[in-house]
Amino acid sequence: MKKVFSRPKSIKKNPFHYCPGCGHSIIHRVIGEVIDELGIQEITIGVPPAGCAVLAYFYFDVDMGEASHGRAAAVATGLKRALPDRIVFTYQGDGDIAAIGTAETIHAASRGENFTTIFVNNGVYGMTGGQMAPTTILGQNTTTSPGGRKERRDGFPIPLSEMLAVAKGSAYIERTAVNSPSNILKTKRAIEKAFRAQMRGLGFSLVEILSPCPTNWKMSPVEACHWIDEVMVKHFPLGVIKDITGEKKDVN
């Protein structure tokens, strides 16, 4: 029999430090698969965040440069402008990208910086222990939204991807999830599209991925996957949010 599924070349052998059932490692793998398939391992540079994925450089077998919390888009801008023929991606949690990193992300998109952002939306601050995130949905319990997130006290969750779609420099934006095999495959295709947009020089591309955090949601991994389907997607509907890659000519 032939091996039809195994560890991607771009993912190192180190065991993941994530909690059982965490979406981060699924997303890592899927990115690794895309890098392998596009044959870009040697020219790819990743920018890991502060967040549960802060150690991502232990897993991705590509060059990586750490960003401080929220500044991945700025670091990636510096990298990509200096090395325009490399493939640069940032990897960011919802707190990282949609709270402290709001300005950097929106402006990178607005400038049409030609890199790809993987935005892992797990609706909480995972690494720091489950505080409210900008994407925590109304009613959701976290350690800093006692009694559930309340509109007037805590504000609304922020639809960052929809805002980024308004920016003129963004080329491709899709929201996916990694809570089921089919959604995982869609995520992979979305990431591939985003990388391809970058390879064609079309500007800013982003994939927002709804990702389970069983630990902070206080659910089993299987429950967490269901909760994404049943609750989370109502607030963050899946699908392509912006795609102008068809209209645009390659830039070289």
Added chain:
Amino acid sequence: MKKVFSRPKSIKKNPFHYCPGCGHSIIHRVIGEVIDELGIQEITIGVPPAGCAVLAYFYFDVDMGEASHGRAAAVATGLKRALPDRIVFTYQGDGDIAAIGTAETIHAASRGENFTTIFVNNGVYGMTGGQMAPTTILGQNTTTSPGGRKERRDGFPIPLSEMLAVAKGSAYIERTAVNSPSNILKTKRAIEKAFRAQMRGLGFSLVEILSPCPTNWKMSPVEACHWIDEVMVKHFPLGVIKDITGEKKDVN
């Protein structure tokens, strides 16, 4: 004969320091008129920016607290949360609100903070001498976009108000201009609506005002007013961008 037009009560007698034909002082006056008409001079608190209007407290005869560059929305959040029955407004330039203050503004809107923002869009950094602003339009010459703003080098201008409309906590957003008597009157009505939304407790309200900067545009004041009509409004169309004040009940 009866005096039908004179200095509003809420505007002090100090002569303005602005350049001839600058939109800032027109906007000051209009805000003063609205404050007078709503009878809220004694309960209004303004938050002036860094920018040409940094000395706004010399002109407005209401309590005012300085914000550092870009942070007016955060300062206003602190003020308004501490004094929920006062009327709080921020006064911000395009650089202030749409560059360094992007995150603070978007999150204040997203939280539905109940204050009003006056966003003076003159397409340049006035105070610092005419550098490119986030709202500088493509092709426009500034001291840091030599040869005119270029999409790939300098990025696109940012449609901040449209992004803020995506935020769930914003109640009223309108774009106006102060380049003609009728536009000035519309601006006044928009500001009044925004203040009224705040008085009803409906959440974040903002008026973006296209405002001439003859000095840095290197035009005469009259030319600058025409340029707004002929060029600028094509990139920043005037009108109500979001208005849910009709649907919402007062909050008290």
Added chain:
Amino acid sequence: MLIKTVFSGFGGQGIILMGYLLATGGMYEGKNVTCLPSYGAEVRGGTANCTVVISKEEIASPVASEPDYAVVMNTPAMVRFQNQVQTGGIIFINSSLIEIRPIRGDLEIIEVPLNELSKQLGGNKATNMIMLGTFIRKTGLVSLETMINVIKDTFGNRPGIFKLNKTALSIGYNYLE
């Protein structure tokens, strides 16, 4: 008298709670106590530690580089702490889970088969309380009475949990008879 105890195991095993309850017990008995849980990124890997110092005098450092007692609830904890315990110290081992044993001859080893003992409670419950029971019996750091008071004050408003924990504590306490 200054006694340092380290509790260590998986995140889900109620490690921090054991430390907290022991420290509170020491306090109830009028001693100086400090309790230092591990925190932050360390938790992500699934490990949790908690160090408790109980003393008649002011406590210099809540950290225990050479603990008197170690309570190890899983194998990684065992690996990590077996070499740190002071000569003459005691290691409490969750023997249902941990197969290896320390090779040092200068330590006392108390094996507690938590999974088996917890069968009386309907299986795999309150194993931390069982261990705590054994621990206070062996060390005498805090009296059983005090510990029951602590548990009462902590879980008083949830009678079911209080009862379960109290029973578990006794099971552990009596295990060493």
Added chain:
Amino acid sequence: MLIKTVFSGFGGQGIILMGYLLATGGMYEGKNVTCLPSYGAEVRGGTANCTVVISKEEIASPVASEPDYAVVMNTPAMVRFQNQVQTGGIIFINSSLIEIRPIRGDLEIIEVPLNELSKQLGGNKATNMIMLGTFIRKTGLVSLETMINVIKDTFGNRPGIFKLNKTALSIGYNYLE
């Protein structure tokens, strides 16, 4: 020899340029020079100043609290600098615009009716150059020849402007005959 000059007037009057040209002239003549324009928020109010120091030796401070010469192009400038000039210093006054005069008796006052003089140029043009011409004639800080060279190097690629400025310079220079 260390000579400090302050130029002051409205933003649009070419104040900074006057300073820049004088400093460059000093440099051409092998002296140490510094030139410090006013900047930033100060500009907003419409005032511009520029301080030039020319010296045979190293220059300690490019600031002139007590200038030897002041060139004042409008009334506010007059008000501001009339009391700062050193005893025995010279104030050059744009007499077309400024009605008041310094009350101090220890200063020399040179009135230059710039608007009238500029009529020869077709009105209200290059008044700063006229003033600069008068200034170098009176002070001898820099020779006419040098200044013409400076103007040539600065405006050489725009012959019309060069010519205008050169003419203006001579008008001013000859005004003091």
Added chain:
Amino acid sequence: MTLAQGMIEIDQELCKDCKLCVSVCPKKLIETSDRLNQKGYYPAFYIEKNLKKENRKCTGCGLCAIVCPEIAIEVYRA
């Protein structure tokens, strides 16, 4: 129907010669003075008085005041 009657007053010292009032007055009743003010500007001035006969009378419409950045204009209406 008679048009409303009005007049304006311009504070010569506040004016900065931006000419916006000049450009909006439907009756062309404002011009630029040739005497500098203290700030160094040639201020706008109201010329109605001389023009009564040409029927270029101020209506007190206020447009000039509305655009004036310096709040230098006060408007009166009958």
Added chain:
Amino acid sequence: MTLAQGMIEIDQELCKDCKLCVSVCPKKLIETSDRLNQKGYYPAFYIEKNLKKENRKCTGCGLCAIVCPEIAIEVYRA
């Protein structure tokens, strides 16, 4: 038509007992072991071998591997 034939291998030491593979295998071929691994988890294990007769054969569909967060599963197909 015969279905594709497959098999999987689970690395017991990488597994963290999240049970996602268990929940997605259409053939119910994965269960949780009752022996702890070194990390302290009860790892998933592949039970096909015993179930050939029940026609619960692995198709090599890979769903289990796709959802596995630890890349603990390798899939083989004929």
Added chain:
Amino acid sequence: MRGNHVIAEAAIRAGCRFYFGYPITPQNEIPEYMSERLSKIEGGVFIQAESEIASIHMVIGASMAGGRVMTSSSGPGISLKQEGISFLSALELPAVIVNMSRGGPGLGNIAPSQSDYFQATRGGGHGDYRTIVLAPNSCQEAGDLTYKSFDLADKYRIPVLILGDGMLGQMMEPVELPPEIPVKRLPPKEWTITGAKGRPSRFIRSLILDPFEEEEHNWKLMRKYEKISKEELLWETFSIEDAKMIVVAFGTAARIAKGAIKRVREEGLKVGLFRPISLWPFPTKILKEISRKVKHLFVFEMNMGQMVEDVKLAVDGGAEIHFYGRPGGIIPTPLEISRIISSYYYQKKLG
């Protein structure tokens, strides 16, 4: 209670009704506790801001309005607040800022460290300013100093920093908390902006374009700082009467040092402890006096040597100063420190 919880509860008892913060380990228990408590108090406001920058400017807003207000963070987050702290100082606004510092620079780690001493005591932001800096070394003191810091902040219209470290924040110790102050009974503030009802309007600003005015403002601040330097010094000494060598250490390091001193005292070494509690103002004068008697000072910090500069400045060449530092989040044991102390002690032939 954990140190972080103690600080949060003490703040509330001191009348703090406004908290703005952003998560960062090892101080998350402060915002978590505040969110719970403030949501139950009439007029209490807790906002988890979008960033540290936003939170410090929300602090500015609420302080302008007259509230007792707090924020907390650690290392990188405190760096981001530096501009805001400079503004708080310039605007003369009271506020309490907690830094549960961690290993640095950069992302570093979350272990306890004292490497933010310079940043705290020299004003990491721009311009000439100082903030009061208090460094507790136990949960009890964390509570007491937090409580006190709100009064100090209001009294001098100055930001007060509580400089702790990860260990202090996480540690649980028994604590007796001060009584709750009814917010209504706090002294009124005459300078707040609350709307100009019944008085002329006023403004709060830090832009002072004229250098002479700005200089005057700077000297005014300076006079305030000098007053504080005289009146608000806090320190602790421990067995210094007969000491031939004195250990100078603050916060957690001082605790460890005390343990070490007890050990070496048992061996007969005459060693004492000087613990600055107010790091700014630094207890310069008293330390100078001490150094005139005891000629050997041993400075121990959990960093590469920062407070040692203040010790040198205080002593002004009048005593020999030894330094021992462990940066990076290492927590040395009392045993280790006692060994270093004795080795110096014997080397210098003090016993």
Added chain:
Amino acid sequence: MRGNHVIAEAAIRAGCRFYFGYPITPQNEIPEYMSERLSKIEGGVFIQAESEIASIHMVIGASMAGGRVMTSSSGPGISLKQEGISFLSALELPAVIVNMSRGGPGLGNIAPSQSDYFQATRGGGHGDYRTIVLAPNSCQEAGDLTYKSFDLADKYRIPVLILGDGMLGQMMEPVELPPEIPVKRLPPKEWTITGAKGRPSRFIRSLILDPFEEEEHNWKLMRKYEKISKEELLWETFSIEDAKMIVVAFGTAARIAKGAIKRVREEGLKVGLFRPISLWPFPTKILKEISRKVKHLFVFEMNMGQMVEDVKLAVDGGAEIHFYGRPGGIIPTPLEISRIISSYYYQKKLG
């Protein structure tokens, strides 16, 4: 050329191809010049970032990629960069950062000031780190030091700060600029991240969770700092041979002091100047030696007293130190300073 233009041009000649900044007075001429120049150079990148924070992190990115990179700002903007500077230090990335400082704290004003000395020399960010700090006092030196700073940054993998002030940036003086270095001829860097082609992948990070590893990293940095402290000291002296009193001043203040010294020398007072050019490393040793001969040091700063601490630390009680400061953006005249000097001089009966 204006000081700001000189700095910008010197940077380009030193091979700087990446500039990221944000406008703030009084340094706007740097980004303006860079935008013009870099847009005409193949591979040149100028971005006016959305904020100072974004710009310092763009610097980090381009530095990781191996480029020579610069940013510039003033006061409040430099405060905002503190987190990034701490990261640059931890990540050991070369970069050049210009601070044309202004009056503070808060918004302050745009007049020249030296009140960011502490922030610059003590690392205003979190954690134990230092950056090289160079303080030019003329346009010529601004150019020379900027040029040099790129080499220093690369040599030590460290951020280098150019600390100027508004006056230096605005002032025009004749300047001779160094020759342009062809970027291709710069030495290659072995640690950059450029894609793993032909080598194992690598990463650059500052998170070091294990305190022992982090401590090792800290000591590694410390060894580097010690090396720099020995090898990269810069200072200037002026008529100190026969001096009975020495003025210590840096940057613009030193220029003014020199003028003052020339005046008092004319009156026969024996006064000299010591001007630290590298503020960190501070020329401690040489100043100490000088202070063993000259017993009166007069420190003059355009702030409320910051460098004076380094002078005291250097002198270690070995000489009398007087301080005179003018904060807030005031530029004292040589005359004023000469009067203060003589009054001290006579008071101390030196002549």
